[in-house]
Amino acid sequence: MNISVIGAGQMGNGIAHVFAQGGHQVTLIDIAQASLDKAIATIAKNLDRQVAKGTLTAAGKDAALMRITTSTSTADGVKDAELVVEAATENVELKLKIFKEIDAHAPAGCILATNTSSISITKIAAATARPAQVIGMHFMNPVPVMKLVEVIRGYNTTDAVTKAVMDLGRAIGKVPVEVHDYAGFVANRILMPMINEAIETLFQGVGGVEEIDTVMKLGMAHPMGPLQLADFIGLDTCLAILRVLHDGFGQPKYAPCPLLVQMVTAGKLGVKSGEGFYSYTAGSKESKVAPAFAVAS
Numbered sequence: 234m235n236i237s238v239i240g241a242g243q244m245g246n247g248i249a250h251v252f253a254q255g256g257h258q259v260t261l262i263d264i265a266q267a268s269l270d271k272a273i274a275t276i277a278k279n280l281d282r283q284v285a286k287g288t289l290t291a292a293g294k295d296a297a298l299m300r301i302t303t304s305t306s307t308a309d310g311v312k313d314a315e316l317v318v319e320a321a322t323e324n325v326e327l328k329l330k331i332f333k334e335i336d337a338h339a340p341a342g343c344i345l346a347t348n349t350s351s352i353s354i355t356k357i358a359a360a361t362a363r364p365a366q367v368i369g370m371h372f373m374n375p376v377p378v379m380k381l382v383e384v385i386r387g388y389n390t391t392d393a394v395t396k397a398v399m400d401l402g403r404a405i406g407k408v409p410v411e412v413h414d415y416a417g418f419v420a421n422r423i424l425m426p427m428i429n430e431a432i433e434t435l436f437q438g439v440g441g442v443e444e445i446d447t448v449m450k451l452g453m454a455h456p457m458g459p460l461q462l463a464d465f466i467g468l469d470t471c472l473a474i475l476r477v478l479h480d481g482f483g484q485p486k487y488a489p490c491p492l493l494v495q496m497v498t499a500g501k502l503g504v505k506s507g508e509g510f511y512s513y514t515a516g517s518k519e520s521k522v523a524p525a526f527a528v529a530s
Contacts, residue, residue: 236257252405432493
């Protein structure tokens with residue numbers, strides 16, 4: 234299958250990786266050539282990690298990389314696609330703009346998917362002339378490692394399109410789960426209020442960063458505490474999703490914690506900026522509690 238992936242960031246390069254490893258021809262699209270070059274380097278590094286672990290052969294790595302081409306033009310990048318997966322920033326206006334452009338240039342039979350983690354599939358589909366062929370395909374981060382794909386039907390998405398995407402997910406080794414189109418779907422409707430409550434708990438001084446994360450790791454068997462997880466997701470992304478939930482349901486329980494709003498405004502976005510609830514050393518996975526949270530209460 235010819236698959237185009239729009240957006241060469243962390244999610245986009247991971248999606249391109251798994252499709253290429255699964256035997257599909259992939260066109261990775263981004264407006265910046267530098268972003269595409271960085272994405273290919275990241276994919277190669279992650280494939281090397283699989284080779285080192287013995288889960289992939291060197292020949293398999295080379296074959297996967299050969300299946301990926303890049304483009305800085307959406308029109309050229311999607312013209313032969315059978316499936317397009319959009320993986321741009323979680324911004325509704327940007328996604329609507331991208332889907333109008335995809336719709337204008339992709340073949341008539343092409344399925345248009347979005348990796349959105351919270352934005353209405355029905356709203357995105359309405360920007361196209363083919364709403365029946367628009368679907369959510371929400372991969373989890375890191376894409377090459379995480380098995381789940383949340384498959385979200387819009388109001389007009391057909392059974393045939395849903396089945397095709399579910400079958401494709403299984404074929405590349407993922408576990409697709411079909412859900413319906415409500416704000417946050419399932420994953421983030423449950424996850425983001427938990428993260429927000431952890432931030433609120435810190436904001437109120439009930440516990441420190443390490444204490445909150447330790448309680449959730451050791452007490453609830455979470456592999457990563459909610460504050461560290463928020464850093465890895467990106468605090469700006471967490472805030473955007475919470476605002477979608479708050480707008481979608483109109484309930485105060487989804488209102489973002491003021492501390493989260495302040496941190497995003499200050500540019501403390503987590504791993505991507507080098508500091509969030511923890512500080513991160515460039516090129517290292519090591520972290521320590523950020524200075525703002527390292528004082529005793």
